[in-house]
Amino acid sequence: MDKDFISKILMGQASEAEKETYYRLLAEDENERELFLKTKELWVITSANNKISEQTVDQEFDEFWSKAVHQVQDNKPSQKLFSLLRYAAIAILLIGLGSLSSYLLLNSDQASNHLVQKFSAEKGSMAHFELDDGTVVWLNSETEIVLSEDQEGTRNIELKGEAYFEVRNSDKHGLLVNVGDLKIKDIGTSFNVKAYPDDDFIETTLMEGAVDILKSNNATITRLKPGENATYMRSDKSLNIKNVDVELISAWIDGKFAFRDKRLEDICLELENWYDVKFRFEDKQLKDFRYSGAIDKTTTVGYVLKMLKLTTNIQYQINNKPYELDEIIIY
Structure with a gap:
């Protein structure tokens, strides 16, 4: 397999059909598998350290390819290293x-x-x-x-x-x-x-x-x-x-939020983790309100708040902030 195709694999540009064909080749051809794993090792480590840009990726990959071919030809990885390198394919x-x-x-x-x-x-x-x-x-x-x-x-x-x-x-x-x-x-x-x-x-x-x-x-x-x-x-x-x-x-x-007799403050913490927003309680007593229900995570945070409002006495206000997390006030 040529280096241009492996480059597509590493950069996430290969189609599902192309990846499936290539992974089947890796399973059947030990030399191809060793070459790919060594190439990926060099590729990822160097990419992480040097923050490779899209414009320079072809030039950098040519250098990695030469190093990988040289290493695989001259030094086969030890059994322990190969055992660990299988996670690269995973x-x-x-x-x-x-x-x-x-x-x-x-x-x-x-x-x-x-x-x-x-x-x-x-x-x-x-x-x-x-x-x-x-x-x-x-x-x-x-x-x-x-x-x-x-x-x-x-x-x-x-x-x-x-x-x-x-x-x-x-x-x-x-x-x-x-x-x-x-x-x-x-x-x-x-x-x-x-x-x-x-x-x-x-x-x-x-x-x-x-x-x-x-x-x-x-x-x-x-x-x-x-x-x-x-x-x-x-x-x-x-x-x-x-x-x-x-x-x-x-x-x-x-893909669901599922609550059974759960505190509203704890529910809001889950919503913060998912929607990347911040909640603030003006009425502190509402933190201990308990709620039961199930809501799909594919919905918007606004829809979740409407569902909570239908079954509780809470009111809310969403403050959109351009350079910070949106704030949701519960009162």
Whole structure:
């Protein structure tokens, strides 16, 4: 395959049919796969560091291509590096419902062959991708994860935001989600983790299977059962476990806001994360008003507010600000 076609793949200009044909070639031809992965490694790292413009991309890619061909011909990647590089191909196969970006980061210690993959979904979007063993990860609005693999084959995930994991049972791969104060260890399962940096809480909800909640030093705190939700408060380091409706917790995957007896202030925080607006309560008592309902995320924030107004006594005013987040006043 020539460099112009690989350039189209890397720049996101190839059609779905072209990508499907090329990925099939990668699966069948080891030399082509090694060449592509090395080329992508050089391409992404240099692009991230130098902020390559569209005008200079052809010239830069010619240089990367020469380096990649030379490296693949002279130095085949080690088995460990190739094992990690498979995530580069996985990144290309991402299926996004909204805006999902990904890129590679390479450790400064080249001898360690330490490679990690970073994925993110912007505000107002969701996305998901699949790992090589069939594990599927969903990202909610304004979520970022960094994925790496240790020498034992455990996938380590650093999470900021909210993600849903459908993990395939595997003797070769474990999965550990790090959210700062806590770690969530997969035992072959489906689970949801909500850990936005600005929130005082971390929520883990188990749909199927089992997960262990660990301290940052890997000491086990508890093991969740299906239908259980563990809420950890950062302020006082308390952990509360309760039974919940898992369909409500995972409704965001189906593109819905779903609330059951939820505080209006907490609802507004979700709306802020999705619509990139800011809420302000003139009547502080309204923060504790509780609401139940389901609303599609494809609607506008104005429509959501109308729905809330129909079933409550709230009034609202939207202040459009050209250079700041639009402000919505609740009174």
